[in-house]
Amino acid sequence: MTPLVTIRDLDKSFPGVKALKKARFELLPGEVHALMGENGAGKSTLMKVLAGIYEKDSGDILMDGKPVDIPSPRAAQDLGISIIHQELNLMNDLTAAQNIFIGREPKRAMGLLLDEGALNRSAAEIFARMHLALDPRAEVGELTVAMQQMVEIAKALSFRSKVLIMDEPTAALNKAEIAELFGIIRQLKAEGVGIVYISHKMDELKEISDRVTVMRDGEYVGTVPTASTSVDTIISMMVGRSLTETKTDVPDLSSHDVVLEVRNLRRGNAIQDVSFKLRRGEILGFAGLMGAGRTEVARAIFGADPLDGGDIIVRGQRATIRSPRDAVRLGIGYLSEDRKRFGLATGMDVAANIVMPCLSKFLSLNMILKTRAIRETARSYIKQLRIKTPSDAQEVRFLSGGNQQKIVIAKWLARDCEILFFDEPTRGIDVGAKNEIYKLLNALAAQGRAIVMISSELPEILRMSHRIAVMCEGRLTGELPAEGATQENIMRLATQRHSLTADSSIAAIGGPST
Amino acid sequence: MTTIVEKDTQSVVRSAMLSQGAWQKILAFASLIALMAVFSIASENFLQSDNLIGILQATAVNGVLAVAATFVIITGGIDLSVGTLMTFCAVVAGVFLTYWGLPMPVGILAAIAAGALCGSVSGTLIAKMKIPPFIATLGMMMLLKGLALVISGTRPIYFNDTPNFSMISQESLIGAVLPFLPIPNGVLILFVVAIVSSLVLTRTAFGRYTFALGSNEEAVRLSGVNTDFWKIIVYTVSGAICGIAGLIIASRLNSAQPALGQGYELDAIAAVVIGGTSLSGGRGTILGTIIGALIISVLTNGLRILSVAQEWQTVVTGIIIILAVYADILRRKS
Numbered sequence: 001m002t003p004l005v006t007i008r009d010l011d012k013s014f015p016g017v018k019a020l021k022k023a024r025f026e027l028l029p030g031e032v033h034a035l036m037g038e039n040g041a042g043k044s045t046l047m048k049v050l051a052g053i054y055e056k057d058s059g060d061i062l063m064d065g066k067p068v069d070i071p072s073p074r075a076a077q078d079l080g081i082s083i084i085h086q087e088l089n090l091m092n093d094l095t096a097a098q099n100i101f102i103g104r105e106p107k108r109a110m111g112l113l114l115d116e117g118a119l120n121r122s123a124a125e126i127f128a129r130m131h132l133a134l135d136p137r138a139e140v141g142e143l144t145v146a147m148q149q150m151v152e153i154a155k156a157l158s159f160r161s162k163v164l165i166m167d168e169p170t171a172a173l174n175k176a177e178i179a180e181l182f183g184i185i186r187q188l189k190a191e192g193v194g195i196v197y198i199s200h201k202m203d204e205l206k207e208i209s210d211r212v213t214v215m216r217d218g219e220y221v222g223t224v225p226t227a228s229t230s231v232d233t234i235i236s237m238m239v240g241r242s243l244t245e246t247k248t249d250v251p252d253l254s255s256h257d258v259v260l261e262v263r264n265l266r267r268g269n270a271i272q273d274v275s276f277k278l279r280r281g282e283i284l285g286f287a288g289l290m291g292a293g294r295t296e297v298a299r300a301i302f303g304a305d306p307l308d309g310g311d312i313i314v315r316g317q318r319a320t321i322r323s324p325r326d327a328v329r330l331g332i333g334y335l336s337e338d339r340k341r342f343g344l345a346t347g348m349d350v351a352a353n354i355v356m357p358c359l360s361k362f363l364s365l366n367m368i369l370k371t372r373a374i375r376e377t378a379r380s381y382i383k384q385l386r387i388k389t390p391s392d393a394q395e396v397r398f399l400s401g402g403n404q405q406k407i408v409i410a411k412w413l414a415r416d417c418e419i420l421f422f423d424e425p426t427r428g429i430d431v432g433a434k435n436e437i438y439k440l441l442n443a444l445a446a447q448g449r450a451i452v453m454i455s456s457e458l459p460e461i462l463r464m465s466h467r468i469a470v471m472c473e474g475r476l477t478g479e480l481p482a483e484g485a486t487q488e489n490i491m492r493l494a495t496q497r498h499s500l501t502a503d504s505s506i507a508a509i510g511g512p513s514t
Numbered sequence: 515m516t517t518i519v520e521k522d523t524q525s526v527v528r529s530a531m532l533s534q535g536a537w538q539k540i541l542a543f544a545s546l547i548a549l550m551a552v553f554s555i556a557s558e559n560f561l562q563s564d565n566l567i568g569i570l571q572a573t574a575v576n577g578v579l580a581v582a583a584t585f586v587i588i589t590g591g592i593d594l595s596v597g598t599l600m601t602f603c604a605v606v607a608g609v610f611l612t613y614w615g616l617p618m619p620v621g622i623l624a625a626i627a628a629g630a631l632c633g634s635v636s637g638t639l640i641a642k643m644k645i646p647p648f649i650a651t652l653g654m655m656m657l658l659k660g661l662a663l664v665i666s667g668t669r670p671i672y673f674n675d676t677p678n679f680s681m682i683s684q685e686s687l688i689g690a691v692l693p694f695l696p697i698p699n700g701v702l703i704l705f706v707v708a709i710v711s712s713l714v715l716t717r718t719a720f721g722r723y724t725f726a727l728g729s730n731e732e733a734v735r736l737s738g739v740n741t742d743f744w745k746i747i748v749y750t751v752s753g754a755i756c757g758i759a760g761l762i763i764a765s766r767l768n769s770a771q772p773a774l775g776q777g778y779e780l781d782a783i784a785a786v787v788i789g790g791t792s793l794s795g796g797r798g799t800i801l802g803t804i805i806g807a808l809i810i811s812v813l814t815n816g817l818r819i820l821s822v823a824q825e826w827q828t829v830v831t832g833i834i835i836i837l838a839v840y841a842d843i844l845r846r847k848s
Binding site: 302 | 717718719720721722723725726729730732733734735736737738739740796797
């Protein structure tokens with residue numbers, strides 16, 4: 001079979017960095033080909049070259065055996081190559097159909113007027129092909145993230161793509177939605193579309209991909225068939241060493257003080273009567289599906305959003321938290337799931353970001369910045385957390401996701417917060433950096449800091465938590481000790497809807513894919 | 515061995531970044547020099563010291579206003595009220611000194627305080643009531659224009675009873691010490707305001723928060739910083755600087771002209787933009803703004819010397835603004 005795409009000896013440099021060195025890749029028709037590697041390994045760069053977003057420095061790209069030149073995204077589309085970025089690129093105020101055909105709207109009346117009817121019909125046809133129940137006239141901003149992702153896929157399909165590149169497509173999806181996405185991927189596969197699938201989630205790759213190509217430091221490491229290769233082998237190819245995943249021992253915390261207690265927290269439907277306790281040195285895992293209200297609880301305690309009612313007791317004293325400033329004063333830190341939007345000023349340098357919450361500690365005369373002390377502090381955290389950056393004066397936007405996350409952590413360490421909320425601390429972070437973040441969380445807990453870790457990845461919850469709280473639809477549906485907790489009993493609590501019994505709701509979750 | 519290589523790449527990256535930042539300033543400065551070279555070749559009158567001092571004198575008011583606007587624009591906001599606020603402050607000085615006959619320092623303080631107060635009102639509208647900066651300051655612009663007419667009784671207020679008032683802008687402190695350098699006080703004030711503002715922006719917590727607000731306000735708020743407070747302070751400081759501009763213009767005209775002021779805000783914003791400050795916030799320098807203000811003055815002066823009609827001067831200024839922003843975009847791409 002002639003490969004759909006062949007990439008040979010591709011080089012690409014950015015100022016100061018050689019992003020790709022003799023990179024190789026091959027995609028067959030009807031194949032799901034996973035592309036793996038740590039952040040900064042060059043996966044996204046390689047795919048952006050293929051999608052015409054970057055121009056290659058040297059090397060060959062062949063489609064159906066013929067050399068091609070892809071100078072622009074438009075050229076890629078003409079060749080049948082579409083890319084779905086990790087961050088969705090949709091216009092929220094337009095409808096699903098309008099988004100799909102933007103720039104290619106069907107016209108009538110001699111091209112003067114838009115033909116909305118034809119537009120909606122064409123979009124409906126694509127949705128039908130995807131077995132997707134979605135109104136083409138639905139406004140995209142009103143849709144769930146999962147549905148927005150489906151609209152992106154529909155848009156890619158509308159170009160009659162032969163090659164579909166998906167960058168972390170499941171980052172924001174829950175189990176049921178992932179199953180739906182996989183159903184669509186299988187459908188496309190059967191039609192002969194070649195799919196490049198970039199993800200860090202091993203279980204997904206095992207389920208959906210045929211082959212895996214691993215990259216490291218911009219270089220090609222190898223291509224292996226998924227079915228006959230173990231996860232450990234793939235991971236060791238990625239990191240060039242083998243990582244051991246070990247469950248940390250749960251320490252005996254019964255003698256530790258309760259540093260944070262929350263009683264009957266309420267806000268509309270998002271938070272319904274949530275109460276829990278957190279002890280010094282404890283890692284409390286917050287499990288649940290996307291939208292269960294975990295982030296909302298964390299943000300409410302942190303003062304980022306208002307509350308309807310409930311008590312927050314910090315170190316035995318009732319606290320009034322009206323703004324993040326109040327929370328920070330009480331030693332509470334919140335690390336958002338969306339680093340770029342809520343965690344970092346990406347246009348500013350590493351040092352400025354790290355000292356942001358504690359700038360008042362670095363002032364003389366209460367006013368003037370102590371530049372040297374700021375840089376020294378920043379450097380000590382860069383060293384301590386092993387942040388990969390050319391210097392403390394580097395703008396944060398040039399760093400990889402894992403390193404950005406470490407900067408957010410450094411920020412709250414520099415502020416010396418005793419209670420830390422980590423919201424999806426390893427989202428979009430590669431395996432190697434993930435392990436470092438885990439080590440860091442354990443070290444922080446051992447130092448006596450109290451940690452709430454919100455995570456949608458059950459293996460992560462099971463591995464890290466000393467105790468597990470599970471939420472569903474704004475309610476705390478249960479608490480489990482780490483010993484003996486399993487993915488199954490967490491899932492049961494996570495799907496325990498108010499109106500339904502646990503079993504029937506699990507069946508409902510599995511529903512659409514079967 | 516590896517550490518040496520690492521260090522090498524580090525220093526390469528760092529020097530590349532340095533040269534990029536330096537390059538940005540050099541380009542604005544180079545265009546200023548080029549402009550001056552062109553005019554000095556075209557007319558021998560241009561490089562006369564009287565003319566050069568005239569250019570600086572003309573830059574004083576717009577320069578100070580542009581510095582005020584720079585603070586706001588770095589936060590990602592915009593202030594349309596700087597021009598009429600300047601006039602309002604001048605009128606306040608007139609009321610204090612001429613109508614009420616109070617001593618000069620009181621009048622000066624009153625003008626600056628009025629500026630700060632109006633700035634804090636704009637800041638409160640924007641930070642607390644969440645009115646978009648464009649709308650809030652558009653409202654303030656009209657409100658202050660009207661208020662200046664109301665409190666002055668729609669007539670210019672002359673400072674004839676306060677003979678020292680004209681010293682603020684017209685006399686030359688530097689010239690008294692160095693007779694060959696008769697730089698008027700208005701220009702001296704501009705330089706002092708610029709240097710202090712530049713230090714405030716780069717060396718103080720307030721300056722750091724100003725940039726941070728423009729870079730990612732929500733991230734700053736979630737860092738436990740009182741973003742509303744700092745935003746109000748930014749507009750307050752900007753307003754106080756407008757008060758200083760009001761004193762300079764009133765001193766130069768020896769009168770507070772209540773009908774003046776509208777249009778100055780656009781010249782100020784133009785200077786900021788030509789100086790490379792991003793309208794989307796997070797980036798900008800005072801030095802750039804001063805160079806931007808000088809470019810506008812040199813252009814106006816040079817074209818006038820070449821007897822280019824007033825209306826064509828405006829056309830050229832417009833073209834320069836567009837070119838300056840486009841050059842900035844090209845520079846960022848490369």
